[in-house]
Amino acid sequence: MLDRKFIIDNVELVKTNCKNRNVTADVERLVELELSRRTAQSEIERLNAEANNVAKSIAAVKTTEEKEAKKELGRTLREQVTAAKADVERCESEIDSIQRIIPNMSHPDCPIGETDAENLELSRGKTPIPKFDFKPLDHLTLGESLDIIDFESGANVTGAGFYFLKNDAVLLDLALQQFAIRTLINAGFTPTVTPDLARNEILQGTGFIPRGPETQIYSIDGTDLSLVATAEITLGGMLAGKTVDADSLPLKLCGLSHCFRTEAGAAGKASRGLYRVHQFTKVEMFAFTLPEQSDAVHKEMLAIECKIFDELGIAYRIVDTATGDLGGPAYRKFDIEAWMPGRGDGGEFGEVTSTSNCTDYQARRLNARYRNKGEKGTKFVHTLNGTAVAISRALVALIENYQQEDGSIIVPEVLRAVVGKDVIESKRAEK
RNA sequence: GGAGAGGUGGCAGAGUGGUCUAAUGCGCGGGUUUGCUAAAUCCGUGAGCUCGCAAGGGCUCCGCAGGUUCAAAUCCUGUCCUCUCCGCCA
Numbered sequence: 001m002l003d004r005k006f007i008i009d010n011v012e013l014v015k016t017n018c019k020n021r022n023v024t025a026d027v028e029r030l031v032e033l034e035l036s037r038r039t040a041q042s043e044i045e046r047l048n049a050e051a052n053n054v055a056k057s058i059a060a061v062k063t064t065e066e067k068e069a070k071k072e073l074g075r076t077l078r079e080q081v082t083a084a085k086a087d088v089e090r091c092e093s094e095i096d097s098i099q100r101i102i103p104n105m106s107h108p109d110c111p112i113g114e115t116d117a118e119n120l121e122l123s124r125g126k127t128p129i130p131k132f133d134f135k136p137l138d139h140l141t142l143g144e145s146l147d148i149i150d151f152e153s154g155a156n157v158t159g160a161g162f163y164f165l166k167n168d169a170v171l172l173d174l175a176l177q178q179f180a181i182r183t184l185i186n187a188g189f190t191p192t193v194t195p196d197l198a199r200n201e202i203l204q205g206t207g208f209i210p211r212g213p214e215t216q217i218y219s220i221d222g223t224d225l226s227l228v229a230t231a232e233i234t235l236g237g238m239l240a241g242k243t244v245d246a247d248s249l250p251l252k253l254c255g256l257s258h259c260f261r262t263e264a265g266a267a268g269k270a271s272r273g274l275y276r277v278h279q280f281t282k283v284e285m286f287a288f289t290l291p292e293q294s295d296a297v298h299k300e301m302l303a304i305e306c307k308i309f310d311e312l313g314i315a316y317r318i319v320d321t322a323t324g325d326l327g328g329p330a331y332r333k334f335d336i337e338a339w340m341p342g343r344g345d346g347g348e349f350g351e352v353t354s355t356s357n358c359t360d361y362q363a364r365r366l367n368a369r370y371r372n373k374g375e376k377g378t379k380f381v382h383t384l385n386g387t388a389v390a391i392s393r394a395l396v397a398l399i400e401n402y403q404q405e406d407g408s409i410i411v412p413e414v415l416r417a418v419v420g421k422d423v424i425e426s427k428r429a430e431k
Numbered sequence: 432g433g434a435g436a437g438g439u440g441g442c443a444g445a446g447u448g449g450u451c452u453a454a455u456g457c458g459c460g461g462g463u464u465u466g467c468u469a470a471a472u473c474c475g476u477g478a479g480c481u482c483g484c485a486a487g488g489g490c491u492c493c494g495c496a497g498g499u500u501c502a503a504a505u506c507c508u509g510u511c512c513u514c515u516c517c518g519c520c521a
Binding site: 038041042044045046048049051052054055056057058059060067068070071072073074075077078199243369376377378 | 449450477478479480481482489490491500501502511
């Protein structure tokens, strides 16, 4: 969330930003409430100071009568405090409900626009879009004929949107994980395998809403835990409530986790197959940085994503996300959209990674701070996240781009050591 | 899962209702002494919010959330975490 003082001092900027972000938030009301909250708060402080003085003086009092009189005075004062506190809490909860809607400010270079139609293509990857001299199939058809993706069993066991990876798809999965993690270790990221569940408090700190009709989150009944939608949640939670030395920043982490999403309201042909599923595996980048470092680390994350898809030999474009499509926490967001020959009529780009600089927006809610050695006070860190590889979508791109006329799939060179073969061939074709 | 113990400043650790404004030690910053270093010695050392031009005040914080009381680190309830023992288990 944004700093309240900042909102009050920059009402017009915040309102314009809300408009650019396609968000309706009553900024004026927040300002009004915050000002009256402050008044009530200083009244509480004044009353507390008085009551504290009474309490201190009471021990020295000799006579019972005088003592009882002071007790009574103390009681009265504390009652007034309780009443004033109720006022503050009323303001507080309404302020908070507005404040959590107000999105982060936007990077000055962000393309301004209401929807993803305004997203700006920045550049293309090294690999050209492949030309097929046959009609390319989609990953569903290929996955089925190669017997490497089993949606039927997934639906049977768990439900629509779940799947089994089988045979060589398992090896591709593991190879992609290893390839991504290796790349990140070489780039100075500390690898982790994170929990797949987190406390709702941590979800909220990172900007995810665990309950409600439109939630993306599966929560565990009878507990305050939810399945994570991304390792961004668990990695961001690592420093929740903590203060670290400025020396230890930037802290660059990568996390391997399963990701669970309800995908409420999403359907349609563009979402078929592995493209939009309820569970997938992802290698995620995350960083805690000093404010002056976040822009550079954001570029670094984007460069790593490009490197991964360049080395996989998959065509893609880099997109600078428009303000209306940024979501709440991001200050700027770059997506990589890979070419998917089986998508739409004759192929389309589909999102495979996303990297966001959230500046101090997440950190404020998480209460993640840093301290400069020798200086007084603490400040909020900046947080960034980025997809290294979301396995399911990477598989879509990989399978569709590397398909051959006979329905087999060439294994990208960088994955061959782990997969153990150059080509994935149909069992039926072999017979 | 059962039984017990415990969570206090950067760290260690005292504190079981009212000079707690949290002892003491270590660490850290500064002064003095001193060929240098070391040692000694003295002073200072948490965070958030808020009032004030400033000097300097006020409020809150002893895992977290409530409660009792004029007054809570201290008593009560819940909760999270850590440790020890037992049980179960990949």
